[in-house]
Amino acid sequence: MKTNPAYITELIQFVNRSPFPMHLPFRLVSIEPDRARIELEIAASHLQPFGMVHGGVIATLIDTATFWAAFLNLPQEYGLVNVDLKLNYLRSPDSGKLFALGRCLKNGRTLSYAEASVTDAQGTLLAHGTSTLMVMPGKGLDIGVPKFLD
Numbered sequence: 001m002k003t004n005p006a007y008i009t010e011l012i013q014f015v016n017r018s019p020f021p022m023h024l025p026f027r028l029v030s031i032e033p034d035r036a037r038i039e040l041e042i043a044a045s046h047l048q049p050f051g052m053v054h055g056g057v058i059a060t061l062i063d064t065a066t067f068w069a070a071f072l073n074l075p076q077e078y079g080l081v082n083v084d085l086k087l088n089y090l091r092s093p094d095s096g097k098l099f100a101l102g103r104c105l106k107n108g109r110t111l112s113y114a115e116a117s118v119t120d121a122q123g124t125l126l127a128h129g130t131s132t133l134m135v136m137p138g139k140g141l142d143i144g145v146p147k148f149l150d
Contacts, residue, residue: 001148003033003072010145015068024060028068034107036068038100042093052092058118058127062087065102066114066131073107076147079139080112087129097121110135 008031015021015028026040038061040046048054063085070080102116111132118127140147 001150004146004149007143007145007147008032008072010143011141014141014143021064024057026061026064028064031068031072033072034069034104036065036071036102038065038068038102040098040100042095042098047094052094053098055089058089058098059085059087059129061098061100061118062102062116062127062129063131065100065116066104066129067102067133069102069114069116070104070107070112070133072147073104073112074135074140077138077140079136079141080133081136081139082131083111083134084132085129086131087127089127091124091126093120093126098126108135 012028026038029039030037040061042053046053046057063082067080067082098118098120100116100118102114104112104114106113111134113132115130117125119125
């Protein structure tokens, strides 16, 4: 089945209006089957006492990018929950924009496996991580638009 473009548009708006993305803030900028892109403009509130972006911010970007990369492959009535997140911090950013690109490597009936890379505006790799996600029947998002076209 083909993903409904209207669903993608509504999903991006729904995610970006949700409390946590607005709080941090970060944005889901694109999503397609097996891929998702997240952006965050570094603010003072993202820095730890040594002036670098807190590791939790980077972990959130990886967690979010892997989740949404796996999400579109599921039936409409299914959701996901992260059961493990592994990451490596490679460089410490302190300003600018961060980009997280998630890729779903394996979709299964009960588990999905995805990876994400976080880069800066120059494309420098800052962190890389993987996530195992458990499929949750009955936990899909009802955003008023069908996920798939017939």
